[in-house]
Amino acid sequence: MITHTVIPSGRTWHFRRRVDVPIWIRIMIRLLAVILALVLVGIVLKLGGFAPLTLGRKALQQTLGTAYGLQQAVILATPLILTGLAVAVGMRMRLWNIGADGQLYLGAFAATAVALHVKGPAPVMLSLMFIAGAIGGMLWILIPALLRAYWNLNEIITTLLLNFVAVRLITYYAIGPWRDTTAAILSSTRRLPYELPMIGNSYLHIGIFIPIIVAVLLTLAIQNTRWGYEVRVIGGSRSVAEFAGIPVLRQILVVMLLSGALAGLSGIIEVAGTTHRLSGTLSNSYGYMGIVVAALANGSPFGVLVAGFLLAVLLNAGIVLQTSGLSVNAMVAINGVILIFAAVGEIAAQYHLVRKASDSPGEAGNQGQEHVEDEQV
């Protein structure tokens, strides 16, 4: 009574989401994406009359091949990673802190205020500056956080707009009340009396350990505490969190303040470890780069460590190439191409290409398999 007429299946390729992706495949796909981007950039450079291989070797040599280059990468990576972690912690609850740049400025501002106006032994003062930096970043995100938690106002807009306010505010202090009057050309504060100790006779200060410590603590907190569990549930589904009686609004507030505090920490480290003076150009868009880092890392703290370091290498390589005759604009374009390929690779790692075969009903007998593909509702 049953007629079996098997319809010939179309021989088309389909993307199918992977359920479990082995870690080495993820790494390989991302590497492949970056290599593809480099090949593309190389072809364009070649057409433009440059020697891509020579340039590439030079860039690689001077960034990763020397102790100086590596140290420069670590110094640049520090603020990128901290702002990256600031953005990543928000991402866990689907909150987008676009204002890490502003919070970085306010963290540096608060730390500078302490350094310029309070006197004390260096260790105490540096501790105070760290606390002030974190509080400065938190205060700068407080209003967006309250608006988001209690009035559901989009945090992307509010945090972003406050960045512009922050730059103007710091510039005002740097060229106004706090300006270094001993050197008339500078539009920055005088050199801070307290700075982070250096490591041996390297170019590195001890602030470079902070991102690593923060990444470890964040991972532990998210994976192994009640707080982290609540954050993960809220991030997964707000309605389930409400169903379970998790205080969603309070956690929105807490996570956003934490995000601001981390960005603020990057500000204090930058001003007390690297620039030593506060100015309106303290951040080279570190807060925005942090968004890129967090997105590339897909919100994972350890991923942020890796992505932040690689982005720092990329940016430094750009500086090297500029000394070889490439324009700034070309560098920005090259970085953009590499980051786009990396981002595509990130998504591509979650899929695999299958030739869709029509399953015969006989195969349906293996009842043990109860995985449901995403497309099945």
Next chain:
Amino acid sequence: MMDSTLSTDTPAEGTQPSEPSSIPALVEMRGIWKHFPGVIANHGIDLDLRNGEVHALLGENGAGKSTLMNILSGMYQPDAGVIRINGEVVNFRSPAQAIAARIGMVHQHFRLVEMLTAAENIHLGWEETPLLVNPKILAKRTKELCNRYGLHVEPNAKIWQLSTGEQQRVEILRVLSRGALVLILDEPTSVLTPGEAEELFGVARALAASGRSVVIITHKLDEVLAVSDRVTVLRGGRIVASRLTKECNRHLLANLLIGQEFVSRLHRVERQPGKPVLEVHALNALSDRGLLALQDLDLTIREGEILGIAGVAGNGQSELAQVLNGLRPVIKGTILVDSVDLVHSSPTSFVKAGVGHIPENRTSMGLVGELSVTDNAILREYKRAPVARGLRIDSREASRFASALVERSSVSVPNMKTQVRHLSGGNQQRLLAGRETHVASRLLIAVHPTQGLDVGATEEVRRVLMEHRNNGSAILLISEDLDEILLISDRIAVMYNGRIAGEFDTVDSDRELIGLLMGGGSISKEGA
């Protein structure tokens, strides 16, 4: 290939219609197979659809009705089988191809753009939409369509401003405007008031009279009897019978629909109900839209008792479940659990009082799809020892608790780290039911606990509820499936317009009276 776990103990019928008609079939489906991982949705189904008839596809949730019609409308491709339209073999790869072959489906969950007007939705993605349009042209064209098919909608109203009945008319118009000869309606009355449902049946009959073939997918017996010319009953992915409706009565259909073997497996321990667990007095609460959803509602449930709430969706059942778990504020009234007033308490206090909740929508309220089985299992435990250790979560205790839960509730999972969204609906519901019954030492509130599950999973969830009752807990069962309520409840309360319209012991219950009360007493039921 044919497994025979589902015996046809009911009068087995050939898959051919019992009364061969002289009119050739418009649509012939032959030997349709479709499997999804873990479940065979269609076991070699044969189905004929004719011009001028309203054909009811009757079956429980998960019987394979929607899958079959999704295959006909090009949403799914069958694993095997042929479809002929007017004798020609067709092979749809997309809904667009089915629409071109004049087959259209109105899905249970509408596919309308909320922010656009009715006219815009009808004209969206339609080949015959003129290149240059403005609201006036669209409104005029829509008016013409309304007149042609006798379905009225306000062309310039935005979808979100329309009632669900009106939205459904927009969907039907959209399908008809593409020239559909076969109109498939998936559970069309599940979102309608009784009045709107009557109106829809009139439309369906009129469309059939104009020579179209109308398919109504339903699990409600009354609808079959009220509107269809022919009825095909599906159970467990197979056709049980296909008959002319005039040869059927409610009793016969109910037997075909449910099948005997499932009833007997539920073991109900005869016991006297104990002391009251839940006492609700004069409870008032608002709906999301700010209207009074519960009006001076009174309820009592005792130990070892299942109280089934019957009613048409939207009469306050969802709000009642939410209020009884601290998820929705109470305006006035009392909620006593073991004589402790829990009005204005948080969800956590309800859990502490031993109240569990299998929510209406497991994927959006009960489980977090992107978290692991373990993480989902400990949702009610993460603040309590031994899973919680101070502010930390003891991951070893967490996975121990989760493994025990998975074991006890026979959830089949590849491993405990699997994301819950990769589990089948049945496994998700078993996990959720297991977690909530563990919490619900006193009272379990189960809302549509078997919705969308296949037959086996449905049976399993019902068994869990019954066992929980036998162990002395009180259960509030809210279901749109009257047969389910009649099957497992000790008492039945009918909810209408935010109130309990009537209460019966299940043994004394009268289906017709329940139906009458569900409709607010305003519609009279057809006699069986």
